[in-house]
Amino acid sequence: MSAHGDVDMGHTVAGWTGTALALLGCTGAGVAVCAAWTPGIWLGLGLVGVAGVVTWVLHLAGWGKPGGPRPRADWDWRTRDTVARTGHVQCLGCRVGGTRRAAAAAPRPRPAELSPTVDGGA
Secondary structure, eight states: OBTTBSSOOOOOHHHHHHHHHHHHHHHHHHHHHHHTOHHHHHHHHHHHHHHHHHHHHHIIIIISOOSSOOOGGGOSTTOOOTTTTTOOTTOHHHHHTOHHHHHHHSOOOOOTTTSOOTTTTO
């Protein structure tokens, strides 16, 4: 058992890569502030922006994870998400990824027999 308990923390290739790049960018920008080197500040902040884009692209490529808990077998950070090609429901990153992903990730209308009635079930 880890310090976080028996839960899926979402450690993925996309998450680790984005975090490492963002940490490098913040560190670089901080060092540039201390050195009073203005271009270095912008380079560090640019790397933070690149980290967000790289994380998003890796998520769309299947190296991220869908929202919510995953089965224990999928907890390893090297496990690829096979559903990512069609998009995740309720995922902003998948909706921004294009119309094909947005259509695949859009909630489907429920059949009438599964929908609650308008009058509260009476």
